[in-house]
Amino acid sequence: MTITLYGIKNCDTVKKARKWLEQHAIDYRFVDHRADGLDPVELARWLAVLGWEQLVNKRGTTYRALSDADKASLGPDTAAARLLSSPAMIKRPLLELDGQLHLGFNAELYSRLFNK
Template sequence: MNIQIFGTKKCNDTKKAERFFKERGIKYQFIDMKEKGMSKGEFRSVAEVNGGIENMVNWSGKDKDTLALIKYIADEDKLEKILENPSVLRTPVVRNGRQSTLGYQPEVWKEWK
């Protein structure tokens, strides 16, 4: 397994995801989205697996201005705006090769090999 956890240090679900893998002795790589973020390619592959860009956005987030803008701009522009403002994404984004999840989903992670 090659686990990557994209999230923020303050996010409780990200902390729970780290604890999930740590307790099972599974090595993972943590990427702080406020420092590094995701590349366009990573973002597109995760969006494809999880039902598109719209599903990756945390619509109940705090940054209402950015969320309102994202809602009404073209898809390619959405991608750019989201990558500029990773705080609007649902976290954690957990990747294992081509598989990925949004949010805390231990039931899915248990099935990964």
């Protein structure tokens, strides 16, 4: 089983997800978008699977700080470039479990995914 958790280490929701995984003795690899950067190929796959609307965190401060014009111009053709330049704008955490992608943290979902 291959488990990778993507996010930003100081994000409270990412902290909750990491704590849950550690409490359940689940080995995983953590990739910090901000510190480690984003792989454009991985990002393209996430966008293809999840769609830009789901991947963009519209509740976060990075998105809210955008001008109205920048928000209006965000779409399928511009999302990849915007997310590469502002990885904090990706909804998090993003859990990749055996090739399947799951956005956000929900203890019930994680319990189902890991049979805990």
